[in-house]
Amino acid sequence: MENEQKQFHKSRRGKLLNILDEDSLVIVLGSTNVARSYDDAYKFKQNKNFYYFTGFNQPNAALILAPGGFEVHDGAKNKIVKTKEALFVQKADPLKETWFGRRLGYEKVSKELGITIGLENSRLGDVIADILSKDTINKIYVSMYDLNKLSGEIKDQLKDFMRSWITLSTNVQLLDLNYLVAKMRMVKNQFEIDQIRYASTITASGFYNTIQQVKPGMHEYQVQAMLEYYYKELGSQDTAFETIVAGGNNTCILHYNTNREKLKNGDLVLIDSGAEYNYYNGDLTRTIPVSGKFTKEQKEVYQIVLDAQYAVIKKIKPGVKLTDLKKYSVEQLKKGMMKLGLLKKGYDATKYTLHGVGHHIGLDTHDAVANKKISRADFDTLLVGNIITVEPGIYFPESAKEIPAKYRRIGVRIEDDVLVTKGGREVLSDALPKEIEDIEFLMME
């Protein structure tokens, strides 16, 4: 791992250790492989909180942190050492590695990842039990969500630990880790800003190259294939989420991703997609005319959405609330629809604007927010170092009979990734055209 990245993850562990009281123990669980069908597994995706603290991308691992320190037998040095951190990893195994890929092995943890102690994951249960037996820990932090989904080798290891809860002293509190980590992950430092900037740039580049090649008769999946080709060609390891290429009436289905239909002359096509780079995500949307030329009605609706997007972006600065941006966005869109005579006064515009104005983006595409219903307010105010999407939309499906026919089958969303700075904002995906004339120029033969 590059030194800069090592330093980043180390700084995250250091920050968490600093926040916590001396009598705390943190257990951060990595992911395990998930079956796709029979003996085939989905591409491995590391648990994002675990990745944040370690940068380690192999399955069946766990990290423990304790600000008060703990003693453990270090197999690599063959002696008892005191440490505040230990990473548990799969045992190196030449035969399994021949079949399923490399394993770091505990011996290389310290050198490769910069985490003080590496241990075999079969020791996780015993080490935790040993730490708790000293009666110095009064708070155990673990993600309840991750515990609930636990499987594989780590589950076997933690079974005894979880059984022991019924006899945990009343002095010991079991606390959810997600809120604390979400608060940390919400604010990006320079390393993360660089990663997301790159993911966003790859995404913009893929859009730029693909948009030029869209033509009537092409299928939605062919547009998807081109887009994802460019992502991978530029070093992206995966897409941030299932790519949406939605033509015609499909533009009005928010999470449409079957992408099987043919693009028709005269229709719009909405492309919502992101490249993943080193686990960080981009997320952009452009809506373009299949023929290369917008119709009059498409232009009218498009311009409302674009103006609203500019207006919202202009409002972004530290201290502003996401919920207020959403309200403002709907007001702008509503004003535009009323001007076109498509909405009567007093009518609820959200029937056509459908979703919020944006979300935090980072290791997750919808990033770093703990249980939404409980703690939404705690994540509402924008801070320097936040990265959010701004993605207003208007959707008039074929079924909206109250809207004149010429305006139906029109769904428009425009989305960019925006960094909150001291002075206001920076649009990370600014290089990708979105003005009507610029899109039409880009699509010219």
Ligand SMILES: [Mn+2]
């Ligand atoms: Mn988005």
